[in-house]
Amino acid sequence: MSWIPFKIGQPKKQIVPKTVERDFEREYGKLQQLEDQTKKLQKDLKKSTDADLAMSKSAVKISSDLLSNPLCEQDQEFLNMVTALDTAMKRMDAFNQEKVNQIQKTVIEPLKKFGSVFPSLNMAVKRREQALQDYKRLQSRVEKYEEKEKTGPVLAKLHQVREELRPVKDDFEAKNRQLLEEMPRFYSSRLDYFQPSFESLIRAQVVYYTEMHKIFRDLTQQLDQPGHTDEQREQENETKLSELRALSIVADD
């Protein structure tokens, strides 16, 4: 990639052409956005897995409280139902934990690994910036000497300053070139990197929900006064509740 440093006398004293700068900004900008996205995703994943675990824990609490209730002792039917429910809830918890582990392994950790590259990138960009500043500084010194009248000592100094300038300029150019080449590569690597994670996340959810659906479907088949739909149960509840309200001891006016 070649670019021309502007010489003195040009209206804009820009040693790095705008197009180059713009390209750089664009590529770096994309990567910065990616960095933010990965950070946010990591946080959200943590929140999500925590919420999932909280949910299954509270579900288990429902059934274990029911199970520990002395109501079960006398009532065989009740005991059967509650035991079956408890088993189901515990299985739900186990599957959930498994899902979270899977997500941890295939999504969260890769995310972390990918994110750990960003500090290096930011450091490299900073160093390029430093090199640019050095380059600008020396360039202006050279130009200052070039403006002076050409006496002997001035020429000598000019030569020396030019010598100083050269390695710095080369350094900057090298850094710039390197980053401009490598940033897009880094950016595009995310596709290959994250697509497997994405698929894994989807798969984990699919497996979980399929299993859960199976568990609860089996449970309903096992427990039920067969054939009762939810509406029938709702109505039965209503009648029972009215019956209760009619009781004198309840004293509902």
Added chain:
Amino acid sequence: VFHFLSRDIEVSDTEDAEVTSFSGSFYSKPNLLDMGSLLIKPVQRVMKYPLLLCELRNATPPSHPDYRELEDALAAVKDINVNINELKRRKDLVLKYKKNDEDESLKDKFSKLNIHSISKKSKRVTNHLKILTRGESQVKDSTFNREEKLFRHLEKTVRNCVKNISFCLQHIQDAMPLAAQTVTELHVISYDKDAKGSDYSASLSKATNPCEDFVAHLHRLVLTPLSALQSLFPGPQKLIQKRFDKLLDYNGYLQRAVGDDSDLARKDYEALNAQLVEELQVFNQAGRQVLLNCLCCFITLLRDLMLMGLKPYSTGMPLSLLPTSISEAQNRVIEEVHSLNFVKDNSATFIERKLSFEKKKPVPILAEMPRQMENHRSQLLASYSLEALYQAKRRCNATQEHDIDLLEGELVAVIEQKDPLGSASRWLVDTGIAKGYVYSSFLKPYNPAKVQQTDGEHRFSNGADTDSLQDGDEQIFYAVHAFQARSEHELSLQEYQRVHILRFCDLSGNKEWWLAEAQGQKGYVPANYLGKMTYA
């Protein structure tokens, strides 16, 4: 019901036009006066039947074929009346106690306090204590006790269920949208905007819907009935308490002579007890059924929720990769990324202790330098006096301009005990190969006697990193951050200044302050300002 109705009617009589017009139609009928008299007709009639039948029976000779039936009819009709009275009495009882406890302000409570109530309460307490302590004979009703226990358990179960199910619902409402959100976010990262599957996020955003349906149904089918059931418990609970009070009263009278008071107590107790026994059974049955129904509904709702939860994730994304191959694929990519130059150059090569304001300063890769040979050492020994000769305690890497590297055990001759800037911690030394600066803390005076046997080993282990600390006693640290001494016990440090730690705690054993030495001065420095140097 009748009483309320008639009361209400009387009240609304003047207001309600319909009622008045209806009453107006009475005027043609001679027997009716107003709504009240109309309503009281059934009551009067019910009470007339026994009388009627009684008269009829008395007029019938026992040999008449209808006599039997008349007897039965009379008994049945009397039963009806008794039942009505019983029901009425129970309702009255309940109302009396219900009104007692509801809406009572402190003032009301105080106004009820009189000699009678106080003595009643204290008698009860005494009786209770008597029962507890002396185990006196008391009236027991095992049926009641059983039902009451059931009732109590039912209440606790319902209460817990409502609480736990509500919590679980809350968590479900939190978790499911979050999961969908993470999937969307990951999708954004993983795919280019215009690639295939980019419309995935649109379909995923409908994923919150199964949750909403679930919530609505759960409330309607499970939580509302259970909450309603829960609210029905306090009424009977109060009555149970009252019954217990009556029981205490009754017990108190058991010992004494039978009289009016004890009779009354017995009647009260028995009425309440009978009522409770009968109705608690119904309550428990019905309550249990409601609970079971709600649990069944809960389970079916969960089943449906899981089905709905599955839907958004199974929209046509081909899942090609096996889990095991995921990490392989990803590792490959990460390897490639790590091979990029900007990563290589800038990853942390300078490992430090975890500090919040540490800066990662990369150490430039050392070029291979010629190592000190025997002839160099002898040259040094020859050219310099023994006092000027020092030995490197450990490997030092050159970090600044004009620094030189030393390997552990290398011999140097000190030319100047300060550097161009005047710092006494950096010395100009001659290694026989080159001259340069090293930090004085890396050097110890050369003792030829000690060196003999260890020298050989050190020479041969030149290639390897000897980063192990020498028995842990002498350790070089550097100040990550400048530190200003606030007293004469503390030592001021410049940034990146190297110090030699003499002790890893202060005089009182506090591990936060270390005794350090630098430039010939000793003092305490905060431990977390210091970073240990290990070389990668």
